[in-house]
Amino acid sequence: MDPRLAELRALIARHKWNDHLFARLGLVCTMIAVLMLFAAILDLFLDGYQRLDGTFLTSYPSRHPERAGILSSWVGSAVVMLVTMVSAVPLGVGAAIYLEEYADKNWLTNLIELNVTNLAGVPSIIYGLLALGLFVHMLGLGETILSAGLALALMILPMIIVATRESLRAVPVHIREAAYALGATRWRMISDHLLPYSMGGIMTGVIIGMARAIGETTPLITIGALTFIAFLPPPPITAEPPFLSVDWLMSPFTVLPIQMFNWISRPESAFHVNAAAAGVVLMIMTLLMNGFAIYLRYQIRKKIKW
Amino acid sequence: MSPIDAVHSAPIADTVVTPRFKRRLFRHVKERVIESILLLLALVAVATTVAIVAILVHESAGFFEEVSLREFLTGTVWSPLFENPRYGVLPLVSGTVTVAGIALAVALPLGTITAIYLSEFAPHWVRETVKPILELLEAVPGVVFGYFALLLLTPLLQDTLLPGLPGFNMLAPALVIGVMIVPYVASVSEDAMRAVPMSMREGSYAMGATRLQTAVRVVTPAATSGIVAAYVLAASRAVGETMVVAIAAGLQPNFTFNPMEQAATITAYIVQVSQGDLPHGSLGYQSIFAVGLTLALMTLGFNIAGHWLRKRFREVY
Numbered sequence: 001m002d003p004r005l006a007e008l009r010a011l012i013a014r015h016k017w018n019d020h021l022f023a024r025l026g027l028v029c030t031m032i033a034v035l036m037l038f039a040a041i042l043d044l045f046l047d048g049y050q051r052l053d054g055t056f057l058t059s060y061p062s063r064h065p066e067r068a069g070i071l072s073s074w075v076g077s078a079v080v081m082l083v084t085m086v087s088a089v090p091l092g093v094g095a096a097i098y099l100e101e102y103a104d105k106n107w108l109t110n111l112i113e114l115n116v117t118n119l120a121g122v123p124s125i126i127y128g129l130l131a132l133g134l135f136v137h138m139l140g141l142g143e144t145i146l147s148a149g150l151a152l153a154l155m156i157l158p159m160i161i162v163a164t165r166e167s168l169r170a171v172p173v174h175i176r177e178a179a180y181a182l183g184a185t186r187w188r189m190i191s192d193h194l195l196p197y198s199m200g201g202i203m204t205g206v207i208i209g210m211a212r213a214i215g216e217t218t219p220l221i222t223i224g225a226l227t228f229i230a231f232l233p234p235p236p237i238t239a240e241p242p243f244l245s246v247d248w249l250m251s252p253f254t255v256l257p258i259q260m261f262n263w264i265s266r267p268e269s270a271f272h273v274n275a276a277a278a279g280v281v282l283m284i285m286t287l288l289m290n291g292f293a294i295y296l297r298y299q300i301r302k303k304i305k306w
Numbered sequence: 307m308s309p310i311d312a313v314h315s316a317p318i319a320d321t322v323v324t325p326r327f328k329r330r331l332f333r334h335v336k337e338r339v340i341e342s343i344l345l346l347l348a349l350v351a352v353a354t355t356v357a358i359v360a361i362l363v364h365e366s367a368g369f370f371e372e373v374s375l376r377e378f379l380t381g382t383v384w385s386p387l388f389e390n391p392r393y394g395v396l397p398l399v400s401g402t403v404t405v406a407g408i409a410l411a412v413a414l415p416l417g418t419i420t421a422i423y424l425s426e427f428a429p430h431w432v433r434e435t436v437k438p439i440l441e442l443l444e445a446v447p448g449v450v451f452g453y454f455a456l457l458l459l460t461p462l463l464q465d466t467l468l469p470g471l472p473g474f475n476m477l478a479p480a481l482v483i484g485v486m487i488v489p490y491v492a493s494v495s496e497d498a499m500r501a502v503p504m505s506m507r508e509g510s511y512a513m514g515a516t517r518l519q520t521a522v523r524v525v526t527p528a529a530t531s532g533i534v535a536a537y538v539l540a541a542s543r544a545v546g547e548t549m550v551v552a553i554a555a556g557l558q559p560n561f562t563f564n565p566m567e568q569a570a571t572i573t574a575y576i577v578q579v580s581q582g583d584l585p586h587g588s589l590g591y592q593s594i595f596a597v598g599l600t601l602a603l604m605t606l607g608f609n610i611a612g613h614w615l616r617k618r619f620r621e622v623y
Contacts, residue, residue, distance in 0.1 A: 015516045022518045026423020029416050030436055033488040037443045040454040047457070094347030102341050103348075115351040121539060123546020123605060125573045126358060128580075129598045133361035137586055154354055161351070185333055187340045208445065215447025218548040218573070222580045222594070257449045257549075264453055264553055272457060279450050290445050294438045 041283055048276030056277055061229070061259065065270035070278050072229040073259035076145070077214060079233060079248060080255055083149020084156070084213050089206055091153070092160030099161070100168045101190060120158035127155045128222030136223050143224035145233060146249040151219045156209035163205020167198035200300040204293045211289035215282060217257040229254045256282050362602060365595035372589055378596065384559040384570075386593045387579070397559040398597055401569035402604075405480045405551055406544035408565055412484025413540050417491025418533065424492065425499040426521040440489040452553030455482040460554065474556030474568035483550050487543045491536045498532020499525050530619040538612030542605045548573035572601045 059069025095112075103109040131151035141147045171194055179189035195202075233251035256278055263275035370378070373393040381394015420440075424433050460478040464471045471477065502525050510520040526533070556568030557578045570578065576594045584591045 015519070019516050019518045022521075023423070023427045026419055026427050027432075029419040030423055030428075030492075032416060033420065033443055033485055033492075034436065034439050036454075036482075036485045037439065037446065039458070040446065040450055043454060043458045044450065091347050091350055094344050095351060098341075098344035098348040102344060112348050112351055115355045118609065119351060119354060121542045121605065121609060122358065123542065123548070123573070123601060125546060125548050125576055126362075126598060126602055129365075129576070129595055130354075130358050130361055132580075133365055133595065134357055138361075157351065157354070185337050187337055208441075211445045215445065215449070217447065217449055218577070221577050224580065224583075257447050260449045261452070261549065261553065264449070264456065272453075275453060279447075279453055282447055283450060286445050286447065287442065290438075290442050294441070 044276045044279040044283060048273060048278075048280045051273055051277035052280060056274075057281075061254075065268065065274055068263075068271075068274055070256060070259055070281065073254045073256045073278070074281065075233070076229070076253040077255040077257075079145055080148045080152065080220075080253065081210060081214055083146060083249070084152040085206070085210060087150055088153035088156055088160055088209065092157050092206075092209075093164050093202060095157075096161045096164035096168065097190060097194075100165050101186065101194070116158050116161050119154075120162070124155055124216055124218040125222065127151055128219035130154070131219055132222045142250065143252060144250045145253045147223050148220050148253060148255070151223060152213040152216060155216065155219055156213050159209040159212065160202075160205050163208070164198070164202050167201025167205070168194055170201065171197050200296055204297045204300075207289050207293040207296070211286050211293070214255075214289070215257055215286055217255075217261055220255060220258060221261075256285075358602070362595055362599040365592055366599045368587070369589065369592035369596040373596075382561045384575070386590050387582075391589070393593065395597060395600060397561040398570060398572045398575055399600070400561050400563055401476065401551075401555070401559070401574070402545050402571040402601075404563050404565055404569065405476050405483065405547075405555065405571055406541065408477065408480035409483040409487065409544040409547075410537075410541060412481060413487045413491055413544070414537060416485070417488045417536070417540065418495060420488060420492040421495035421499060421533075421536075422521050422526065425496045426517060426525060437493070440492060443486070443489045446486075448547065448549030449553065451482050451486055452479070452550045455479045455550055455554035468566065471566055472556075472568055474554065474558075475566055476551075476555050476569055477565040479550045479554040480565060482554075483544060483547050486547070486550070487540045490543055491540045494536035494539060495529070495533045498529035498536070501532065502528045531616040534612055534615045534619060538608050538615075541608045545571075545601065545604055545608075546573065548577060552577040572597045 056069045057074065058071050059067060060071055061073075062068040095116075099109065099112060099116075103112070128151065131147055131154075135141045135147040135150055136143055141150075175193055175197065176189055179193050184192065229252060233248035233253065260275045260278040260282065263271040263278065266272075378393055378395050380396070381392060382396050383392040383394050384397045385392045424436060428436070455478045456474075459482060460471065460473060460475065463478060468477075506524055506528060507520055510524045515523070551571045552574040555571065555574060557570050557574055558568055559575065560567055560569035562569060575597060579590060579594050
């Protein structure tokens with residue numbers, strides 16, 4: 001055989017081998033991240049499953065690890081999430097509609113867009129300091145559920161804006177044109193057509209943002225989310241008129257990740273078991289929310305054919 | 307001038323005010339009101355940035371009246387909560403830099419290779435399976451990974467590779483943070499790579515290049531600006547990550563770059579102070595804003611560098 005041909009074949013074989021090798025390397029690198037996720041979840045579950053029962057969910061924290069539970073913290077998480085959602089969704093969706101449908105190309109639009117991009121990269125502890133300085137002290141809201149919900153709302157705002165803009169952009173122009181052709185005003189077109197069609201995408205973004213917020217401890221630690229809370233916020237419905245009360249907004253609180261952090265920080269390993277159990281509950285909530293978002297996105301991608 | 311504006315600006319006295327005109331006027335006003343409200347909502351983003359800067363500067367102004375900038379920037383002891391307080395920020399910076407450096411040394415190569423693999427090599431089904439899992443990884447709470455670093459990874463390292471490793475150390479949390487931010491690097495880089503036009507790959511293949519050669523010499527250079535953006539994001543995450551270090555690295559400020567020791571980062575110090583009950587307005591209270599400002603300036607520095615690099619490497623097709 002011609003030696004040059006042999007050389008060429010060897011070269012080709014070597015290159016093919018390199019390709020093959022890199023494909024393997026890539027798979028391994030990808031798997032490292034995935035494996036750590038599974039290892040973390042498995043570790044939590046193995047450490048904490050023995051504490052997972054009804055009484056764990058319905059007991060207050062306690063000095064005795066075997067009697068301590070997460071009632072006040074999961075209720076706290078739920079109400080803080082409620083405040084976050086009620087404030088972040090209108091803000092984020094409204095801002096996104098403005099940027100996508102109304103904004104002209106001018107300095108103001110550029111400024112807003114630059115800020116949204118930058119806020120997405122601001123470390124969450126900075127939001128905590130913002131909340132401490134602004135909500136707790138300057139506005140005098142105190143170390144309450146309201147301050148906490150607003151802090152998390154500001155934190156997930158960029159995520160919701162970006163997700164909403166993407167799903168608005170995905171609605172084809174001819175839908176807009178058809179609505180205008182029938183005499184709709186801009187807001188009519190948005191509220192009757194754009195929003196319903198992009199609802200799925202917006203929901204996906206909101207759920208992913210909320211999943212991030214529910215596990216976020218940092219911005220809440222700075223505003224003094226207490227860890228030993230052996231009571232629930234006052235109920236929103238009261239026996240006397242006017243029957244509705246907003247006192248719960250002004251209640252001190254704790255949330256699941258902070259309760260977990262507190263238990264990890266203790267030296268006794270019995271509390272570490274509690275921390276693991278709280279972590280399992282937290283992970284289940286995060287996984288469910290993300291799973292739902294992924295399912296929703298999959299459904300949208302499958303269904304929508306413009 | 308739109309027809310609606312024409313109606314609006316017509317001299318009212320000459321026009322008979324018909325119900326139709328009233329309806330149009332009402333509609334016009336309503337549209338304008340809605341637009342203004344939406345603009346206000348969008349301006350919240352700007353207001354947030356302004357508020358962050360204002361709060362950090364305002365609260366740390368009091369701190370810098372008491373502590374000279376020189377002592378703050380060059381002092382090597384940070385002990386604001388002790389009897390004899392010293393305010394040198396270098397120990398916190400060294401902790402932050404060490405942790406972030408190791409985390410990035412893990413995350414950047416892993417993330418880039420993952421991105422190249424997912425974008426250029428992986429079969430469709432692998433990509434469709436891995437991407438949601440990576441997204442999930444982004445959502446895992448920091449406390450969970452802190453637990454993992456403190457109670458699984460550190461004992462594991464002690465038992466196997468590093469018998470002398472203390473229970474609190476910077477290595478384990480830094481490694482965990484490294485893997486934690488792989489998804490950020492991978493997903494942003496992968497988007498940039500997939501945006502590179504197919505024709506460039508085809509050109510490369512037509513010249514006889516292999517997949518790997520195309521990926522490394524054609525696609526990656528073309529996607530550099532996006533990859534840089536991913537690196538900047540990862541760097542901000544690495545210095546800003548809080549819970550993992552607060553749990554697993556110890557809370558003792560320590561002027562060292564040795565990852566085998568325990569040390570506090572800027573973020574961990576803020577957590578430590580917040581857990582106590584410092585009165586509003588005290589120097590200790592103000593110190594968390596001063597170090598927070600330092601952290602914000604660090605991430606701002608990354609962002610400016612990233613902006614400049616992105617411009618420098620921007621490729622237009």
